[in-house]
Amino acid sequence: MPPLTVDPADFDAFRDDLRDMPEQDCSNDIECAVRTILESIGEDVTRPGLRRTPERIARMYQELTAGYHVEPAKLINDAIFEVPYDEMVIVRDIDYYSLCEHHMLPFMGRAHVGYIPDGRVIGLSKIPRIVEMFARRLQIQEQMTQQIARFIQEALHPQGVGVVVEGLHLCAAMRGVKKNNARMVTSAMLGSFKRNQSTRSEFLENIGRSHLDW
Numbered sequence: 763m764p765p766l767t768v769d770p771a772d773f774d775a776f777r778d779d780l781r782d783m784p785e786q787d788c789s790n791d792i793e794c795a796v797r798t799i800l801e802s803i804g805e806d807v808t809r810p811g812l813r814r815t816p817e818r819i820a821r822m823y824q825e826l827t828a829g830y831h832v833e834p835a836k837l838i839n840d841a842i843f844e845v846p847y848d849e850m851v852i853v854r855d856i857d858y859y860s861l862c863e864h865h866m867l868p869f870m871g872r873a874h875v876g877y878i879p880d881g882r883v884i885g886l887s888k889i890p891r892i893v894e895m896f897a898r899r900l901q902i903q904e905q906m907t908q909q910i911a912r913f914i915q916e917a918l919h920p921q922g923v924g925v926v927v928e929g930l931h932l933c934a935a936m937r938g939v940k941k942n943n944a945r946m947v948t949s950a951m952l953g954s955f956k957r958n959q960s961t962r963s964e965f966l967e968n969i970g971r972s973h974l975d976w
């Protein structure tokens with residue numbers, strides 16, 4: 763077999779940067795998109811600090827949006843118990859991290875969840891997991907609050923559910939108005955938490971939010 767010989771005039775055929783196709787150092791959609799963003803803001807995507815950034819961000823978004831792929835039935839699987847308990851159950855100060863769907867910037871804070879069982883309770887560790895399932899998506903805080911409340915309502919059919927979420931939004935803190943410490947508070951009250959003022963007050967007092975306006 764004769765050795766492979768390349769005419770110097772044809773060297774250019776082997777040069778990536780002269781192909782019609784843009785150079786693809788990215789191996790999936792997110793990586794390629796991040797690369798495009800970096801180039802668009804005038805960055806040099808080949809400099810050492812940025813070389814692996816598209817890849818890192820692609821992995822990061824998989825993690826931060828993992829809530830889309832959680833199967834709710836599996837999440838609460840084996841964790842619902844028949845118990846004749848009908849006093850308020852509260853899990854407070856659940857830390858969460860989410861991404862606002864308008865800017866894809868983080869918002870974070872604490873969620874407080876309460877419910878009054880009607881014969882069925884859910885394992886305590888599941889409530890933070892439920893919050894996380896809805897937080898790890900592109901969200902708006904109001905919607906996330908409602909989704910958590912409705913999910914518990916559907917799963918347990920309790921007498922009532924209350925959810926209060928506090929959030930610090932980086933899109934508000936970093937941009938424009940720069941209200942650095944302004945927290946947004948949202949709530950969703952279902953069943954007896956909605957109908958019954960004293961139930962609601964008991965919940966709000968327990969989560970240290972007795973001054974929440976209604």
Ligand SMILES: [Zn+2]
Pocket residue numbers: 862863864865866867931933934
């Ligand atoms: Zn935002």
